[in-house]
Amino acid sequence: MKLITAVIKPFKLDEVKAALETFGVKGLTVSEASGFGRQKGHTEVYRGAEYKVDLVPKLRIEVLVESEDADDIIDVIVKAARTDKIGDGKVWAVPVDAVVRVRTGETGPDAL
Amino acid sequence: MKLITAVIKPFKLDEVKAALETFGVKGLTVSEASGFGRQKGHTEVYRGAEYKVDLVPKLRIEVLVESEDADDIIDVIVKAARTDKIGDGKVWAVPVDAVVRVRTGETGPDAL
Amino acid sequence: MKLITAVIKPFKLDEVKAALETFGVKGLTVSEASGFGRQKGHTEVYRGAEYKVDLVPKLRIEVLVESEDADDIIDVIVKAARTDKIGDGKVWAVPVDAVVRVRTGETGPDAL
């Protein structure tokens, strides 16, 4: 199994979620984050003061998936999250050794 | 070493933490998240409007552990977090290549 | 590629970020967390009541890096985050199978 993590623009959440559900993903976890990358942040002038803001709000989505679906799901996320503007985010996958569903104790793919 | 991540119901934090401490875990990191799975969310009616709420608040616990303890610790978490109701959460483990304790620079199992 | 996660003291963010930029890291993601470890929390007395506070606020930084840079970057973070006081935090690395840049669809090291 894999854990896919996606850092996306906050307002893209609905679309990404919808796309994942359509694909058949059964669950996911979302948290708030902020980040920077190419989108280096920007300079703001507020009340006469100029300063650099370099962390931009993002959302972080985690989905546990079966290994063979990983590439497709990455694809689905990337398509749904894309705005073609800088700061669209990253998606990555890491290998997972074990997964357990708390309620039932099921493990492995059944637990997803 | 392994990184065990658990997504649990917020009010179970105390019990999970206590169980982990009893087991001998020396540290952990908690953050707020929200998610959905089988517990598909629910429909709410508020002031005459009906809508679907599909993200439910959760907590996300991360614990770094020695590989040989991973299974036991997953077990401990699962037991403590279980309410037998839908939405109890997930626990998963991923392999970790390296761990460092910032204060001392110790690495590997010593750093846990 | 590797995903390096660092749990640090909140006020060290600027220094860690600066050090990573100097090293050449192109992006990172930050989120809020809290945790405990050796720094077991402390007892507070507030308005006559004494209680144990065991979760202390931390920040969680994630950086995707090329495998060969991982050790150096861990080093950079550790140095920048250190205060030599208890509670300085942890840094760990996990293997990453795939990374995609959402905007362009680039994958692998190009996507970092």
Added chain:
Amino acid sequence: MKIDSGNTAWMLTSTALVLLMTPGLAFFYGGMSRAKSVLNMMMMSFVSIAVAGMIWVGYGYSLAFSEGGGLSSFIGGFGDAGLVGLEKLATADDGTGIPQLVFVAFQATFAIITVALISGAVADRAKFGAWVVFSALWVTVVYLPVAHWVWWSDGEENGKAGWLFDLGALDFAGGTVVHINAGVAALALALVLGKRKGWPRDPMRPHNLPFVLLGAGLLWFGWFGFNAGSALSAGSTAAVAFINTLAATCAAAFAWIVVEKLRDGSSTTLGIASGVVAGLVAITPACAYVTPLGALALGVVAGAVCAFAVGLKYKLGYDDSLDVVGVHMVGGIVGALLIGVLATTSVNDAGADGILAGGGFGLLGKQAVAVGATLAYSFIVTLVLAKLIDLVMGFRISEEDEQAGIDSTAHAETAYDFGAVRTGVGGPAPAPAPEPTTTKVEA
């Protein structure tokens, strides 16, 4: 006549109280908004104070409260424009002995809050500039005439007066002029602007319910100036208005949460806050004409009716975002019509007898005419005005800006920054540039 320091003291206080209502409203509405649009919501209230306040001094008071020559039944003239020369006058012939300028200031606060009330219907999506233009024009072409119709008279017996005043319709503190007027204008505006993206599918729950209660508390407090201050003196009429304002509000708040409990299973904070406001709205026109027991009854009806009325928008499909129509229009109508039932001259000689006091259906008829006239005039003129503004400058922000949040896109600010991680205004990235760019968000 000589200044009466007691009456003047009460009217100065009342004026300050009514002015506080608009910041109170900003919290009532702001708390109900989402976190990404609370500032815009509050700005609409605050800028209404500025705009309506300046207009009032400039020509508003004059058009509403001075003699308008041949058009006097419908609108005043420019005789008192700029308030020139009013500094040393006491209000002439009404026996209250308050300085003319105190009356001017008191009435200014009514014009201010009326336009601010409307803004609740267009949360999250109105161009700020368009709102500013709208508020100025609306005060001029809707508020000033209606206020003149209902409240102006030259004080002489058989003298000139606004046509609704002449008719004998009762509106002690502004049920028609303020609440029905604002409520139906809100409906017109909601229709012109259309629904928020995602409404009614997405949850758009209040982001800060304590703020809603703060707003309700400040409104309640200020409303004693609104209602008891409308006596223009500190005596028995003010006393009646005061206790009735308390009684009706208590009853309406309670009625609303009882409806909720029975219908939905829980009583909510938003419910009790809305009930408070519904009670205040409904008692406003009636407060000096009914007994305290009558006020309790009126409150119960208003609370229960409005608790159902706020659900209408989902059936009829207009996005009156913060329930201006369901609370102010409906509550205002309930109050105005119940005067026809509950009014009694045993409380106030200047009032009239409604059905229960044996006065027959005459008063109810007059009340219905006043309600109908206000509804029709305000709805139509507001609709035309809003459409015009929409054509000329566009009234609604872009879909992208709405989704990102109007606070950051229109005001370059976000309401809160609690985090240890400090981020910027959080709007969409300014531009796909590899190097730092400069977004001007100066203040």
Added chain:
Amino acid sequence: MKIDSGNTAWMLTSTALVLLMTPGLAFFYGGMSRAKSVLNMMMMSFVSIAVAGMIWVGYGYSLAFSEGGGLSSFIGGFGDAGLVGLEKLATADDGTGIPQLVFVAFQATFAIITVALISGAVADRAKFGAWVVFSALWVTVVYLPVAHWVWWSDGEENGKAGWLFDLGALDFAGGTVVHINAGVAALALALVLGKRKGWPRDPMRPHNLPFVLLGAGLLWFGWFGFNAGSALSAGSTAAVAFINTLAATCAAAFAWIVVEKLRDGSSTTLGIASGVVAGLVAITPACAYVTPLGALALGVVAGAVCAFAVGLKYKLGYDDSLDVVGVHMVGGIVGALLIGVLATTSVNDAGADGILAGGGFGLLGKQAVAVGATLAYSFIVTLVLAKLIDLVMGFRISEEDEQAGIDSTAHAETAYDFGAVRTGVGGPAPAPAPEPTTTKVEA
């Protein structure tokens, strides 16, 4: 007698000020609660306004402030029920010339806040329905009699009066009737309901300290109406009450944070806010009977004593969640007894001389009787009442609901929603059903 517009103006203002105190209290208490129970806390205050307000109009004023036939020393009658026929009366014989209904409204706000004060003892865990029932019954069987004892007289020399009034105990603005009464009732209620889950082990710190300060600020502001308004006129007595209210509060706030600094190392926001309230409570009964320097002294004592008194609950083991006992009961007793020491007729002929003014121990004795009687009556009756309610309908929510947070379980709401990620009310999942279910949380 003729209406005095100046006195009436001040009393209308004071009444509005005192009414604002209860929303202020909602913030003072709400800010001290945890984020998951702030709404319930605030709802308890708001619903107290509704309930006590309706009762007051219905029969409350009558039972407290009318002649009660043979029982007149202990309780009034139903002669003024529904306030029927009071509309055009001025308060008869007291020389203040305010309309009777203004006095009615002023006193209504006292009944309201007294019951609301109690709610601080039962944060996080009282069934909302049970609270509503309790508040109605408590006003009836505790507040109305005690108010009658202390404040009612028929105005004639050698006429009838409440028994504590007769005795000559001094309570200018409600130290016994309001604060001791509410404080000891809070103790009784805390004992009946028991401790919050996790108390005192878990931290249950204020979730929003600025709200605590907001509440303290609004309370302070409104309290000038409470104390100086209790003169029922705008003259020298009101002036003395006003400056003393300011002086004592400043001293108490300062004393509290000095105690903190010396004892704990830091002065806290919660401390200064609590000191403000402790000072206000303690000066309440005394404000028209002591000199400004006396008020300073009284404030210092009250602030320091209460700063220690709030720690008692940990030693004695009752969960008076937001320190109603430590601040209102203890502060009220300090103020009531210090009258016996500090009062002087040089300030107010209607007062009496305490120990320092050479009046001996007589006054102190009477004050002690009034304090003792109020403590005993209120504690016992409240205890019985709460037990009864607990038996009949259950006073406490389930442990599961308490842990999940009473806001979501009792009111189907959460106070705040700041996040970019929008979630629902966040209670425990409605039921283990695979398909979407419908939780009714309508408002």
Added chain:
Amino acid sequence: MKIDSGNTAWMLTSTALVLLMTPGLAFFYGGMSRAKSVLNMMMMSFVSIAVAGMIWVGYGYSLAFSEGGGLSSFIGGFGDAGLVGLEKLATADDGTGIPQLVFVAFQATFAIITVALISGAVADRAKFGAWVVFSALWVTVVYLPVAHWVWWSDGEENGKAGWLFDLGALDFAGGTVVHINAGVAALALALVLGKRKGWPRDPMRPHNLPFVLLGAGLLWFGWFGFNAGSALSAGSTAAVAFINTLAATCAAAFAWIVVEKLRDGSSTTLGIASGVVAGLVAITPACAYVTPLGALALGVVAGAVCAFAVGLKYKLGYDDSLDVVGVHMVGGIVGALLIGVLATTSVNDAGADGILAGGGFGLLGKQAVAVGATLAYSFIVTLVLAKLIDLVMGFRISEEDEQAGIDSTAHAETAYDFGAVRTGVGGPAPAPAPEPTTTKVEA
């Protein structure tokens, strides 16, 4: 003379209103601070109330408003220390018929807010203990003399008076005494304390803009007591002051956001709130001397000038954190000087004629002297005072404490705790000990 109940009612109300301004200020400033230092900011306001209030009763009123023997032009004496014997006096000869103690209380609130205003310049970094000492000393050596200069006279024709009073400079409600005085003291204090760590590089944006608006709303409300209350009676002068306060504020708020829109592209919440305060500041000295149209003009100038003035600190490099200098000092100067242009005796016989009313440049000259004297005296004495305190006890917290946040390090509290995850005060770990330690943060 006899007490006038109407004037007294208005002055009691005004006093309560002005007192509310300081908690209002706590929100105005607190909302602008960062989340980690909001409590300290608010504490500085609240403790100022306590300190200045006690001083006022002790010796402050006496030094400011009593006869000072040979030094009478510069400072009062100790004749009224402790307010002994003032309880039954009406203010003697001014014809307003208010009790002396009401005047005392009214003036107390001015001293209180003046010192609280200064705290905005030293957000995030002043030792709390040092602030307390500073506030006590500053009231004594700066506020009391300046108030005496401008406002004290013995009431006799050709009698004694403060030297600026004698000169004929006009300051109706405290433009020099309160705003210029506080504004320039803020500058001095900002210079002594130095810049916040990271300023001006790091963003230090308001953490809670609704609180800023709440503060602005409460200030506005209270300011009617400040300005119209300064008439000391409820009559025509109060009426003029009231309407002008409304008119100028509306104009200034609007002018500020227009400047923003033109210069920066968006109108901000912080802008409209600041505009409100700038307008209030500028009209303060002038409110009883200009016409409503004059007030509109004055407001436009004040709003626009201050909108630019708040940017000065970045050019000149002093960290006046929350713009006390840019708003209060600059706004106060604008208002004081524009009196010389706009004043007209057609509004108020007690005023004078400025340039536009044909009075020539004389008045402007006097105004300039008053402004200059206040600027010089306050700046120099404050500078010396702050330096002294810095030498003796240190005025600034450690860099580490500043970075961790002054709320947790100085007050052992954090403002908010919204999370499901409950953490402690969050300061740096108490000590590198392996076992639980006890940080005392009792309250």
